[in-house]
Amino acid sequence: MTRAFLPLAFAAAVALPAIAGAAEAPQQPSPRIIVSGEGEATVAPDLALLSLSVMREAKTAREALDANNDAMxxxxxxxxxxxxxxxxxxxxxxxxxxxxNYSNKPDGGQTAELVAYQVTNTLSVRVRDISKTGEILDKAVSLGVNQGGGISFTNENPAAVIGEARKKAVADAIAKAKTLAEAAGVSVGKVLEITDQNFMSPPMPMNAKAYDAAGASVPVQAGENAYRVMVNVTFELK
Structure with missing residues (x-):
């Protein structure tokens, strides 16, 4: 019975070193470098976004709502x-x-007297003809907009300008990688991976309640929108 098991034991002894040898030689990753690049492109806005609020106050909620409805x-x-x-x-x-209205009581507490109801209705407006923005703000304020409000400028389809910013960001990453590689005495190889993230600076708000509706049209400066893109690029080193 002992002789019957010798071939199996011998085969196992031969196979195990082969498997162990394969596990001891993992493939080493190639040397690489990861750099960040930034790109920015600007474009004139083609869309104004307005936030216009009307507030009315009355003794009852119904009266305040009716007055607000008429104004809006x-x-x-x-x-x-x-x-x-x-x-x-x-x-x-x-x-x-x-x-x-709150008043103090002799015992240190307070009494609350209901004096009015306030109703506020806020309207979001997209102005596609930016040249009319000042005129529209004037009309809105003269007709009842009296609280809050704001204006920002954006682009309806910024894909082209974001694409330009991406190209600049990748070019910036390539230039940084070459500089770093040269300083280290190596050279840059092929691109292994690219990831990107785009964002735009938030617009500066302008309060509608600060406008003088009795004067000329509100002076509005649309300026430019800046679209910024950051990319992370992984390069192979040679």
Missing amino acids: AAVIAAMKSAGVAERDLQTAGIQINPRY
Whole structure:
């Protein structure tokens, strides 16, 4: 019976060193370098985004809401008469809040007296003809916009300018990689991986309540929008 098991034991003894030898020789990754590149491209905006709020106050919530409805209806009609399309007008929110007067009591507590209700309706407006932005703001304020509000400029389709920023970011990464490799006495090989992230600086707000509706059209400067892209590029080193 002992002789019957000798061939199997011998085969196992031969096979195991072969498997162990294969596990001891993993493939080593090639030398590589990872660098970040930044790119920026600017373009004039083609879209103005307005946030216009109307606030009305009255003794009852119903009276405040009715007054607010009349004022906002006039604002919306003015937007449409100025050429703003229906699809570019959107209600952003309606708030109804009680307003109280507080007085101190002799025992140190407070009493609250309900004096009025405030209703605020906020309208988001997209202005596609930027040259009309000042005119539209003037009309909105004169017709009832009296709280909050803001303006920002953007681009409806920034794909082309973002693509330009990406090219600049990759070129910046390549230049950095070559400089680092040269300093280390090696050379840059093929690109192994690229990842990117794009972002734009937030717009500066302008408060509608600060505009003088009795004067000339609000002076509006659209400026330029800057689109920035950052990429991480992995290069092989030779």
